Amino acid sequence: MSSRISFAPSHENPAASYHLIFLVTGNPGLISYYDTFLRTLHELLSEKKSETGVFHIFGQSLAGFEDNDTPSKTTGLPHSLEGQIESRLQCLEDQCIPSGPRQGQVYDSIILVGHSVGGYIILEMLQRLRKSSRCNVKGGILLFPTVTHIAKSPNGAKFSALFRIWGFPRGASLAAKALLWPVPDPALRWLVHVVVGMPQDATEVTMRFLRSRMGIWQALHLAKDEMETITEDKWDEDIWGIEHEDAGSVVDIPKLVFYFGENDHWVADHTRDALIASRGREEGKLSSKPIMLIDENGIDHGFCIRHSESESMAEKVKVWIDEIIHR
Template sequence: MSVYNSSVVDTGNEPHTDFIYCCGAITEVLKYGPCQLHSGHKVLFLIIPGNPGVVGFYTTFIKTLHKMFGYRHPVWAVSHAGHCVPPDSMDMVEDASLAVEGDVFGLNGQVEHKLAFLRKHVPRETSLVLVGHSIGCYIILEMMKRDPDLKVLKAIMLFPTIERMAQSPQGKVMTPMLCHMRYVAYLPVFLLSLLPDSLKSSLIKLVLSGIHYLDPTIVQPTVGLLSGDCAANAMYMGGQEMRKVLERDNTAIEKNLEKLIFYYGASDHWCPVQYYQDIKQDFPHGDIKLCKNGFRHAFVLDAGREVAEMVVEWIRGDMSFLFFF
């Protein structure tokens, strides 16, 4: 297995980035805390991103989680397969036949990709706190269903797109483009990819200038996303989300209800308040929250620290976690 290590420092609150091949596709892993796990590591916080699955978007969120737990537990984020720019020494795909056979860039392939990552890089005895964002929540539910022996302590579902995606207000807008006109959308992405990174950065800042407290750490990962292949892989995955994320998996939720915390946005066009009300009615005893802070679906743009602080408070309030913290 090829690994590219861009870390300088492994300790404290300095990030460490690995580029690896998983299921034959390039994968970026952003790590705070230990870079390798052994049996002495009791708990791993693992972030499963939304789409685009770019781990750099979550830098502030991960850094805050790591700090608030006193740097005691590793906090990692694993990108979606093919949602990162490979370093010069690596390609987007290591094994083309493996990637195609497993449809690794598709939604099902991304679920298997995360399970393969855990098998390869996380000791089986390590307990997991899974944190999903958007489609990452769907992936987590699928992971727990496909591998019920995973030692999941808690699964935090932030702005969960786990049902009726194409019927949501944003889904109605995006479905035609992602499912029927995806190749047309490739042209502007390709043209943007030809621009120098400095100009891409300026354009991104201009487009996002309306966000008053924009997190500056998200600019460079967005530049990488405009490389062309990354955006194409994200759009391909998005098209499958519209077609496959249909009915909520109540069986998986019921089986794991005591481990799940759901957090819905009050003005989220991907999972509207009606979805919150429906799941709240179906699972009245579940830990299902509605945002009162005005956070946007893409909270990483301006509220990564605040959302991380909120997540820590939820977990600290659970008596079963006292042993670990």
């Protein structure tokens, strides 16, 4: 399994528009969980290539989750939330058209797609990219985003209590590895696939995560940082947009789409509803504020581990990408 997924179709028309769809994963940050989602999205976007341009779909595992990753050079610990933001920014800025007559050039537009904490990372990236001329970010799509007060969610409250125990991320990861070490791979695979109920391909990714050198520690270390960092809404109108009578005055603000779960154990209903009320677009008004939607189809926060939900989300994301490209 690779630490990155890249679908970069070749194209020989130098006048074609090139668009980068850049995925930021949730936690645990293994890109392989998103294979079905990204593959389906690639197929859907490729169907209309002649009408909308050329799409390059790219995603990479968060730092610290692959076996060849190393701890932070600054702290010697797993990578922090701030470290993940900086590494995603560097990865994005390194992207260029990989082949064809415009090889090596920058993309005409970039759309960021973030899942869970990836939504928070996207907002931070947008904040820091406002002064960048290299990255033409046209929009962001945030799926089941944890962007405010994650510790107030049902799961967040449970983990926050555990994280008050000194050294819990490291201690828990060592205990988990000690418990898993004597378990043969077939038995562990059976537990993940049958008892937990994961599909076969997600089971293999989870096996890799559980057996990795520092993946469990990285996931818990990052989760602790999320609980402490993801609190108040701290972004301004440069990110959130405004309602205005003149559409031309807000055209340079990236378009954002938020898609929340109906019963998301990582997002408290009251914090979600407060964010929608304060930052969401009001129906019928000229606005650059985000479109904020709540799922009505029973799709789970961890949609990426199930084929049907991955395909359903890819269909929705494809529609939003078309709207962002054509606005």
